[in-house]
Amino acid sequence: MQNFEFHNPTKIIFGNETIGRLAELVPSDARVLILYGGNSARKNGTLDEVRSALGSRFMQEFGGIEPNPSYETLMQAVEYIRTEKLDYLLAVGGGSVIDGTKFVAAAVNFSGDAWNILLNHGRNIDSALPFGTVLTLPATGSEMNCGSVVTRRETHTKLAFMNTHVFPQFSILDPAKTYTLPTRQIANGVIDAFVHITEQYLTYPVGGMVQDRFAEGLLQTLVEIGPKALATPEDADARANLMWTATLALNGLIGAGVPHDWATHMIGHELTAAYNIDHARTLAIVLPALLHEQRNQKHDKLLQYGQRVWGINSGSEDARITATIEATRDFFERMGTPTRLSDYDLGNEAIDLVIKQLEAHGMTQLGEHGDVTPEVSRRILTTAI
Amino acid sequence: MQNFEFHNPTKIIFGNETIGRLAELVPSDARVLILYGGNSARKNGTLDEVRSALGSRFMQEFGGIEPNPSYETLMQAVEYIRTEKLDYLLAVGGGSVIDGTKFVAAAVNFSGDAWNILLNHGRNIDSALPFGTVLTLPATGSEMNCGSVVTRRETHTKLAFMNTHVFPQFSILDPAKTYTLPTRQIANGVIDAFVHITEQYLTYPVGGMVQDRFAEGLLQTLVEIGPKALATPEDADARANLMWTATLALNGLIGAGVPHDWATHMIGHELTAAYNIDHARTLAIVLPALLHEQRNQKHDKLLQYGQRVWGINSGSEDARITATIEATRDFFERMGTPTRLSDYDLGNEAIDLVIKQLEAHGMTQLGEHGDVTPEVSRRILTTAI
Numbered sequence: 001m002q003n004f005e006f007h008n009p010t011k012i013i014f015g016n017e018t019i020g021r022l023a024e025l026v027p028s029d030a031r032v033l034i035l036y037g038g039n040s041a042r043k044n045g046t047l048d049e050v051r052s053a054l055g056s057r058f059m060q061e062f063g064g065i066e067p068n069p070s071y072e073t074l075m076q077a078v079e080y081i082r083t084e085k086l087d088y089l090l091a092v093g094g095g096s097v098i099d100g101t102k103f104v105a106a107a108v109n110f111s112g113d114a115w116n117i118l119l120n121h122g123r124n125i126d127s128a129l130p131f132g133t134v135l136t137l138p139a140t141g142s143e144m145n146c147g148s149v150v151t152r153r154e155t156h157t158k159l160a161f162m163n164t165h166v167f168p169q170f171s172i173l174d175p176a177k178t179y180t181l182p183t184r185q186i187a188n189g190v191i192d193a194f195v196h197i198t199e200q201y202l203t204y205p206v207g208g209m210v211q212d213r214f215a216e217g218l219l220q221t222l223v224e225i226g227p228k229a230l231a232t233p234e235d236a237d238a239r240a241n242l243m244w245t246a247t248l249a250l251n252g253l254i255g256a257g258v259p260h261d262w263a264t265h266m267i268g269h270e271l272t273a274a275y276n277i278d279h280a281r282t283l284a285i286v287l288p289a290l291l292h293e294q295r296n297q298k299h300d301k302l303l304q305y306g307q308r309v310w311g312i313n314s315g316s317e318d319a320r321i322t323a324t325i326e327a328t329r330d331f332f333e334r335m336g337t338p339t340r341l342s343d344y345d346l347g348n349e350a351i352d353l354v355i356k357q358l359e360a361h362g363m364t365q366l367g368e369h370g371d372v373t374p375e376v377s378r379r380i381l382t383t384a385i
Numbered sequence: 386m387q388n389f390e391f392h393n394p395t396k397i398i399f400g401n402e403t404i405g406r407l408a409e410l411v412p413s414d415a416r417v418l419i420l421y422g423g424n425s426a427r428k429n430g431t432l433d434e435v436r437s438a439l440g441s442r443f444m445q446e447f448g449g450i451e452p453n454p455s456y457e458t459l460m461q462a463v464e465y466i467r468t469e470k471l472d473y474l475l476a477v478g479g480g481s482v483i484d485g486t487k488f489v490a491a492a493v494n495f496s497g498d499a500w501n502i503l504l505n506h507g508r509n510i511d512s513a514l515p516f517g518t519v520l521t522l523p524a525t526g527s528e529m530n531c532g533s534v535v536t537r538r539e540t541h542t543k544l545a546f547m548n549t550h551v552f553p554q555f556s557i558l559d560p561a562k563t564y565t566l567p568t569r570q571i572a573n574g575v576i577d578a579f580v581h582i583t584e585q586y587l588t589y590p591v592g593g594m595v596q597d598r599f600a601e602g603l604l605q606t607l608v609e610i611g612p613k614a615l616a617t618p619e620d621a622d623a624r625a626n627l628m629w630t631a632t633l634a635l636n637g638l639i640g641a642g643v644p645h646d647w648a649t650h651m652i653g654h655e656l657t658a659a660y661n662i663d664h665a666r667t668l669a670i671v672l673p674a675l676l677h678e679q680r681n682q683k684h685d686k687l688l689q690y691g692q693r694v695w696g697i698n699s700g701s702e703d704a705r706i707t708a709t710i711e712a713t714r715d716f717f718e719r720m721g722t723p724t725r726l727s728d729y730d731l732g733n734e735a736i737d738l739v740i741k742q743l744e745a746h747g748m749t750q751l752g753e754h755g756d757v758t759p760e761v762s763r764r765i766l767t768t769a770i
Contacts, residue, residue, distance in 0.1 A: 001399075001400075001622065001625040001626065001629070002400070003399060003400025003401065003403065004397075004399050004400065005396065005397065005398055005399070006396070006397040006399070007394075007395075007396035007397065008393070009392075009394040010392075011390065011391070011392035012389075012390065012391040012392065012641075013390055014386075014388060014389050014390070014391065014641070014642060015386075015387070015388025015389060015642075016388065018388065207621075207622035207625070207626070208626075209606045209609065209610070209622070209626045209630075210602065210603065210606055210626055210629050210630055210633060213598075213599075213601075213602025213603070213605060213606060214598075214599055214602055216598075216602070217595065217598025217599055217601070217602050218595065218598070220598060221594045221595055221598060224594065225594070236592075237386065237592035237594070240386045240592070241386065241592070241593075241594045241595055244386070244595050244642070245594075245595050248595060253638075256397075256399070257399060257400075257629070
C-alpha cells in the first residue's frame with residue numbers, strides 16, 4: 001500500500017424526510033444564497049422545502065446553473081453575492097450545481113481573475129464561503145469531496161480544481177428526491193459512479209486489499225441495483241444504495257493509498273466540451289476502449305475485477321480480460337447508454353479535435369503510468385469508433 | 386437502509402516514516418502532554434521520535450496507562466494537566482492509551498465528579514482538550530472514532546462513552562511500528578477488529594448493500610492476512626492492511642444506516658472487568674456462543690456471511706449456519722486464541738458473577754432486538770463453557 005492522507009470533514013445526513021435538518025445545520029445568523037439548476041428543483045417542491053427549513057436565513061436564490069457548469073454563469077453568482085453581502089451558500093441539485101457552488105465559494109474571496117483558480121487547479125485558494133448541499137441527483141460524489149469541474153464556454157475549456165476549503169460542511173442525501181429524475185439521468189449517475197470507481201481501482205496492484213474490496217463492493221452494488229433503479233423509480237432500496245454508492249465512489253476513501261488513472265475522465269471531458277455529450281456518456285464511450293488499449297498495463301487488476309465483480313473465472317487470461325471488458329460495455333448498454341463514438345455520429349474528425357484539445361490542455365501523459373500520450377489517446381478513440 | 390448521520394473529521398496520516406508530520410499537525414504554540422502505556426513505546430524508539438518531531442511543544446509525558454485504562458490512573462493525568470497548564474494531548478500507543486486520552490481530554494474541563502462522564506455515557510461533555518494520536522497497535526479503531534471505554538478498578542466497572550468532542554484531530558498510522566509487537570497483541574487486534582465488524586453486520590437485513598459489502602470486504606481481508614500477520618511480523622502488506630482494516634472496522638462507516646448488536650462486547654466487558662482476560666479474548670469466547678444462541682434472529686445474515694466470507698454454499702441452511710459459526714471459531718483458534726470459558730479455567734461461578742454484573746450495569750436488553758436478557762446471556766455463557 002502507498003502512504004496516504006485521508007481527511008473528509010463533510011457531515012452526511014442520509015435518509016428520507018431529512019431536509020428539515022437544515023434548520024439546525026445552517027448557522028442561525030447566516031445570510032443564505034440558494035444555488036440550483038433548472039426548474040425541476042422548483043417543480044418537485046424541493047426548493048420550497050429548503051426555503052421553509054431555512055426560514056429567515058434565506059435571502060436570495062440563483063438558478064440556471066447548467067449541466068457542466070459554466071464559468072460565465074458562475075461569475076454572475078459571484079457578483080451577486082458580493083453585491084448582496086451574502087455569506088452562506090446552499091447548493092440544491094446534482095454534481096453540476098455542487099461543483100458550481102464550490103467554484104463560487106472560492107471565487108467570492110479570490111483577488112484577481114478568478115479563472116486563475118482553474119488554471120492553478122485550486123492550489124491558489126486560501127479561503128472560501130461556507131456551504132452545504134442538498135443532493136437531488138446521485139452521480140458525481142461532489143457532495144462529499146473537495147473537487148470541482150468548471151467549463152469556460154467561450155473557449156470550450158473544461159478544467160478541474162481541488163482544495164480542502166471547498167469541502168461541503170454538510171450534505172443532505174434524501175433518496176426519495178431521486179424518484180422523479182428522468183431515466184437518462186439515473187443511467188448517467190450509475191455510469192459516472194462506476195467509472196469513478198474503476199479510475200481508482202483498475203490500475204496495478206499495490207497490496208491495497210481493503211481499497212480493492214471496497215471498490216469491488218461498490219461495483220457489485222451498482223451492477224446489482226443499476227437495472228432496478230432504471231426499471232422501478234420508487235424502489236427505495238435501489239435508490240438509497242445508488243445514492244450512498246455514488247457518494248462513496250469519490251469521497252477519497254477507495255482512492256487512498258492506491259494509484260489512480262483518470263485518463264477516461266480527461267479524454268471524456270474533451271468530448272463533452274467539444275460536443276456537449278453528457279459527461280457519463282463520454283465515460284461509457286472511452287472506458288471500454290481504454291481498457292482494451294491498456295490491457296497489458298492493467299492485466300492483473302483486470303483479471304481480479306473480472307473474477308470478483310463479474311464472476312469470470314474460466315478461459316485463458318486473455319479471453320477472461322476480453323470478456324471482462326465486454327461485460328463492462330454490456331452493462332453500460334443495458335443502462336441504455338451507447339458506448340461507441342459512431343452512436344453519437346462522431347468519427348475521425350472528432351478524434352482530431354479531441355487530441356488537439358488534450359494537447360492544448362497539457363493532457364499528454366495521462367493514466368497511472370503517465371503513458372497515455374496523445375498518440376495512445378488517439379488509438380483509444382479510434383478503438384471507440 | 387435506515388436513516389443515518391455520518392461525520393468523521395479525524396485526519397489520517399498513513400504510512401511508513403510519517404511521525405515527522407507531527408511538526409505540522411500540532412499547533413506551533415501548543416503545550417503538549419504525551420500519554421503512553423508501558424515501556425515498549427520508549428524501548429522501540431517511538432517516544433524519542435515523537436518528542437523530536439514536537440520540538441519545543443513537548444512539555445511533559447505521562448506513562449503507565451494500563452490495558453483497559455483505569456479511571457484512577459487517568460484522573461492522575463487530569464490533575465497533572467491542570468497543574469502544569471498543558472493544552473494539547475498526544476496519545477502514543479494502542480486503543481487503551483487513546484481511549485484513556487479521550488477521557489482525560491474530556492475530564493480536564495469537566496466541572497464536578499468526572500465519573501459522571503461515564504455514568505452519562507458522554508452525553509454531558511461540552512468541550513475537550515484537542516488531541517492527536519500516534520497508533521502503535523492496530524485493534525480498536527479508537528484512532529478514528531469518538532468512543533472510549535474506561536474501567537473503575539475499585540468497583541470492577543467498565544463503562545463506555547461517546548461524544549463528538551473527543552474525535553482525534555489527527556491520527557498517524559505507521560504500520561512499521563507494529564513489527565515489534567508481541568504475537569498475542571496482533572492476534573488480539575485481529576479478533577477485536579473482526580468482532581467490531583460482526584457487531585455491525587451480523588444482525589438482520591435492512592438493504593444496506595454497501596455496508597454489507599464493506600463489512601464483508603474487511604472480514605475477508607482479516608481472514609486473509611490474520612495468519613500472515615502472526616507468522617511474519619515484517620510482512621509489510623499484511624501489517625498495513627491490518628492497521629487500515631482495524632481503523633475502518635469502527636470509524637462509523639460500516640455501521641451507518643444498519644442495526645447494531647454489541648451484546649458480545651457488553652458481555653465480554655464484564656469478563657474482562659471481573660477476571661482481567663484480554664478484551665479480544667473475551668470476544669472470541671462470547672461471539673461463537675452468541676451466534677449459536679441467536680441463530681434464528683440472525684438467520685439471513687449468517688447465511689450471507691457464510692457464503693460471501695467463508696464460501697459456504699452447500700448443505701441445509703441449518704448446516705451452513707453451523708459450519709459458518711464453527712469457521713469463525715476455528716479462525717480465532719488459528720489466531721492462537723482459545724474460545725471456551727473452560728480454556729481460561731472459568732465455569733458456572735464465573736457465569737453467575739457476570740450475569741450479576743450485567744444486571745448491575747443495566748445490560749439487560751442487549752442485542753439488535755434488545756432480546757438478550759440476563760437469561761439469554763446466561764445461556765450464551767453456558768454454551769461458551
